[in-house]
Amino acid sequence: xxxxxxxxxxxxxxxxxxxxxxxxxxxxxxxxxxxxxxxxxxxxxxxxxxxxxxxxxxxxxxxxxxxxxxxxxxxxxxxxxxxxxxxxxxxxxxxxxxxxxxxxxxxxxxxxxxxxxxxxxxxxxxxxxxxxxxxxxxxxxxxxxxxxxxxxxxxxxxxxxxxxxxxxxxxxxxxxxxxxxxxxxxxxxxxxxxxxxxxxxxxxxxxxxxxxxxxxxxxxxxxxxxxxxxxxxxxxxxxxxxxxxxxxxxxxxxxxxxxxxxxxxxxxxxxxxxxxxxxxxxxxxxxxxxxxxxxxxxxxxxxxxxxxxxxxxxxxxxxxxxxxxxxxxxxxxxxxxxxxxxxxxxxxxxxxxxxxxxxxxxxxxxxxxxxxxxxxxxxxxxxxxxxxxxxxxxxxx
Amino acid sequence: xxxxxxxxxxxxxxxxxxxxxxxxxxxxxxxxxxxxxxxxxxxxxxxxxxxxxxxxxxxxxxxxxxxxxxxxxxxxxxxxxxxxxxxxxxxxxxxxxxxxxxxxxxxxxxxxxxxxxxxxxxxxxxxxxxxxxxxxxxxxxxxxxxxxxxxxxxxxxxxxxxxxxxxxxxxxxxxxxxxxxxxxxxxxxxxxxxxxxxxxxxxxxxxxxxxxxxxxxxxxxxxxxxxxxxxxxxxxxxxxxxxxxxxxxxxxxxxxxxxxxxxxxxxxxxxxxxxxxxxxxxxxxxxxxxxxxxxxxxxxxxxxxxxxxxxxxxxxxxxxxxxxxxxxxxxxxxxxxxxxxxxxxxxxxxxxxxxxxxxxxxxxxxxxxxxxxxxxxxxxxxxxxxxxxxxxxxxxx
Numbered sequence: 001x002x003x004x005x006x007x008x009x010x011x012x013x014x015x016x017x018x019x020x021x022x023x024x025x026x027x028x029x030x031x032x033x034x035x036x037x038x039x040x041x042x043x044x045x046x047x048x049x050x051x052x053x054x055x056x057x058x059x060x061x062x063x064x065x066x067x068x069x070x071x072x073x074x075x076x077x078x079x080x081x082x083x084x085x086x087x088x089x090x091x092x093x094x095x096x097x098x099x100x101x102x103x104x105x106x107x108x109x110x111x112x113x114x115x116x117x118x119x120x121x122x123x124x125x126x127x128x129x130x131x132x133x134x135x136x137x138x139x140x141x142x143x144x145x146x147x148x149x150x151x152x153x154x155x156x157x158x159x160x161x162x163x164x165x166x167x168x169x170x171x172x173x174x175x176x177x178x179x180x181x182x183x184x185x186x187x188x189x190x191x192x193x194x195x196x197x198x199x200x201x202x203x204x205x206x207x208x209x210x211x212x213x214x215x216x217x218x219x220x221x222x223x224x225x226x227x228x229x230x231x232x233x234x235x236x237x238x239x240x241x242x243x244x245x246x247x248x249x250x251x252x253x254x255x256x257x258x259x260x261x262x263x264x265x266x267x268x269x270x271x272x273x274x275x276x277x278x279x280x281x282x283x284x285x286x287x288x289x290x291x292x293x294x295x296x297x298x299x300x301x302x303x304x305x306x307x308x309x310x311x312x313x314x315x316x317x318x319x320x321x322x323x324x325x326x327x328x329x330x331x332x333x334x335x336x337x338x339x340x341x342x343x344x345x346x347x348x349x350x351x352x353x354x355x356x357x358x359x360x361x362x363x364x365x366x367x368x369x370x371x372x373x374x375x376x377x378x379x380x381x382x383x384x385x386x387x388x389x390x391x392x393x394x395x396x397x
Numbered sequence: 398x399x400x401x402x403x404x405x406x407x408x409x410x411x412x413x414x415x416x417x418x419x420x421x422x423x424x425x426x427x428x429x430x431x432x433x434x435x436x437x438x439x440x441x442x443x444x445x446x447x448x449x450x451x452x453x454x455x456x457x458x459x460x461x462x463x464x465x466x467x468x469x470x471x472x473x474x475x476x477x478x479x480x481x482x483x484x485x486x487x488x489x490x491x492x493x494x495x496x497x498x499x500x501x502x503x504x505x506x507x508x509x510x511x512x513x514x515x516x517x518x519x520x521x522x523x524x525x526x527x528x529x530x531x532x533x534x535x536x537x538x539x540x541x542x543x544x545x546x547x548x549x550x551x552x553x554x555x556x557x558x559x560x561x562x563x564x565x566x567x568x569x570x571x572x573x574x575x576x577x578x579x580x581x582x583x584x585x586x587x588x589x590x591x592x593x594x595x596x597x598x599x600x601x602x603x604x605x606x607x608x609x610x611x612x613x614x615x616x617x618x619x620x621x622x623x624x625x626x627x628x629x630x631x632x633x634x635x636x637x638x639x640x641x642x643x644x645x646x647x648x649x650x651x652x653x654x655x656x657x658x659x660x661x662x663x664x665x666x667x668x669x670x671x672x673x674x675x676x677x678x679x680x681x682x683x684x685x686x687x688x689x690x691x692x693x694x695x696x697x698x699x700x701x702x703x704x705x706x707x708x709x710x711x712x713x714x715x716x717x718x719x720x721x722x723x724x725x726x727x728x729x730x731x732x733x734x735x736x737x738x739x740x741x742x743x744x745x746x747x748x749x750x751x752x753x754x755x756x757x758x759x760x761x762x763x764x765x766x767x768x769x770x771x772x773x774x775x776x777x778x779x780x781x782x783x784x785x786x787x788x789x790x791x792x793x794x
Binding site: 068105112118141172208249266270271275276283285286290 | 398399400401403404405406407408409440441442443444445449450453454457458462463465466467468469502503505506507508509510513514515516517531534535538569605606608634646647648649650651662663666667668669670671672673674675676677678679680681682683684685686687
């Protein structure tokens with residue numbers, strides 16, 4: 001049957017993360033779950049806030065069932081969008097209104113819809129290494145081209161000179177992901193201002209209007225007194241793609257939103273294009289009950305301290321053992337340099353000690369592995385001896 | 398800003414159904430809600446089965462919260478797919494297994510993903526008038542071309558001769574929707590056999606493998622002893638697109654599935670292409686909690702009798718008044734011929750009596766209006782005098 005080859009390719013290629021996960025399950029069945037140290041998946045490990053489940057029960061008990069589970073407007077329930085608007089304005093003072101919010105089925109949907117709405121064929125989207133590999137799928141599925149901008153390896157902030165050199169007349173958008181998957185780094189205000197200055201300069205030079213897409217599901221997962229700039233306050237043509245997957249530990253419920261800056265050029269047209277792209281991709285509305293759930297939980301938070309404890313234990317342990325790693329200010333990943341500069345080599349050696357990590361050559365920079373610390377604290381504790389053995393193999397101390 | 402014009406167009410065009418709905422709200426605020434007879438939307442009006450909300454509460458109280466709301470496999474939770482498999486095999490004896498089920502975010506997602514997976518640019522998809530207008534969006538968004546096959550106006554079964562004449566070497570798929578939106582008709586076994594015979598004949602003649610897509614969210618909404626043939630039992634290259642929106646009154650929760658016939662050519666490749674298309678359209682997994690909810694509710698049903706009562710009252714009343722309408726065996730729509738043969742004229746005249754119905758010229762056949770009876774029974778009762786006035790205007794009796 002002459003099916004779509006691109007879709008077949010996309011669906012047949014097993015992601016390395018999936019393969020590692022499957023290997024982990026087999027290994028666990030061989031040697032016991034407690035003896036496998038699976039740091040591969042970026043799956044939230046802390047519970048959703050109590051209020052989530054309390055709200056679910058309350059809605060079920062108090063709402064008309066037909067209304068609770070019925071269609072909402074395609075853009076999302078009005079009261080939910082108003083609540084999100086108020087929350088954004090209270091925190092970031094951007095003057096947004098509910099007609100600039102579009103509820104989605106999660107971050108992947110937010111990004112896919114946004115890209116589909118703004119991209120014309122072969123236009124370019126700049127991503128910043130290291131970047132979440134699925135960006136390539138989102139961009140290419142919207143018929144755009146991926147252009148990779150390099151990081152400063154000392155601290156994984158953005159190499160502004162390299163970024164500027166990557167902008168062409170075909171650049172339609174950039175995707176900023178901060179706090180970052182896989183590095184855990186938060187782009188500081190200096191970096192943000194530098195990026196936006198360049199965007200304004202090049203937009204003017206080329207007569208284009210480059211869109212800054214902020215992919216920020218980890219915004220609330222920061223450790224200590226860290227400022228995560230709200231990008232609408234730095235650049236006009238800004239679209240925020242958000243999801244509650246990490247902030248409320250609801251990754252499976254597929255609930256997030258797109259927020260457009262009120263200062264965006266042709267804001268109404270862009271919003272309509274987003275509505276059109278939602279239709280084109282088969283979306284009817286975001287899940288109705290969970291729209292109402294998150295409305296009640298906008299001020300809630302998962303146990304961030306729990307992630308921080310994990311980070312501190314893992315980071316300190318690995319650095320003590322001689323591994324090279326930026327201390328991440330957010331998200332739940334460590335980005336560790338392979339002692340042999342070969343990411344796959346580190347992944348393979350770690351596997352021998354039943355440590356499962358992700359080799360990141362496809363994330364835009366060679367020689368690093370991602371270690372997710374959204375795991376049980378005690379698993380990190382039990383894994384230290386295994387990391388010691390790995391360090392020994394590399395003669396790190 | 399040079400955004401995607403096709404997406405802008407899709408998002409800017411207000412659907413007529415949306416406009417009618419908005420008009421209805423305004424009218425209701427002017428003359429009182431009870432005096433507006435809104436038959437425009439196809440929104441389930443009966444409650445979800447009690448078991449849905451009971452299951453939600455039970456899951457929340459008994460499951461680990463992180464697991465309940467966490468990611469499932471992209472194809473859906475294994476136990477959920479097994480349960481659906483057992484349900485399908487028990488009812489239809491098709492020998493399907495859980496690896497041929499792909500959980501989705503509703504019927505629109507099921508169709509969009511399926512079409513994206515199998516279509517190459519400019520391939521043709523045959524739809525059967527009258528058809529759900531959104532098929533055009535799904536097909537064209539997957540870069541296919543819509544070809545319309547005509548009905549037999551006497552009973553809205555399929556005009557097989559016209560269907561056969563519409564098949565070309567570029568025909569990749571057909572979409573059968575039974576029970577039908579907007580006609581409420583169930584394609585009988587004779588029609589189905591005729592369609593499949595032609596598909597086999599033309600597939601052979603052109604050396605192609607035409608896919609039969611069955612869009613069947615209304616399968617369970619049938620009145621009386623009506624057989625709705627399960628199409629996998631009539632044709633090998635069959636893909637079923639299902640959703641629980643109508644059968645369990647959960648349209649806002651976005652939960653459904655794609656089921657591939659085990660007899661489909663290159664079944665593994667097609668399944669992989671579906672997985673790839675899901676990724677390409679921004680889907681990560683179907684909403685996790687509701688996957689588990691529907692697993693417990695596969696044998697449940699909404700109050701079908703309630704829809705039947707509505708159908709009987711409305712159909713009998715309209716026929717008595719002299720309107721021309723096929724008696725529908727399923728779904729919750731009446732497809733009524735405009736007495737002036739002009740659909741828009743009937744829509745406009747009805748509006749004058751505060752009756753809101755949908756003119757269906759865009760559904761592939763001219764001169765009909767859709768009247769949705771998924772409404773409160775008493776609204777139908779109160780609307781009869783208004784329909785009498787409409788009949789008088791057309792001098793029907």
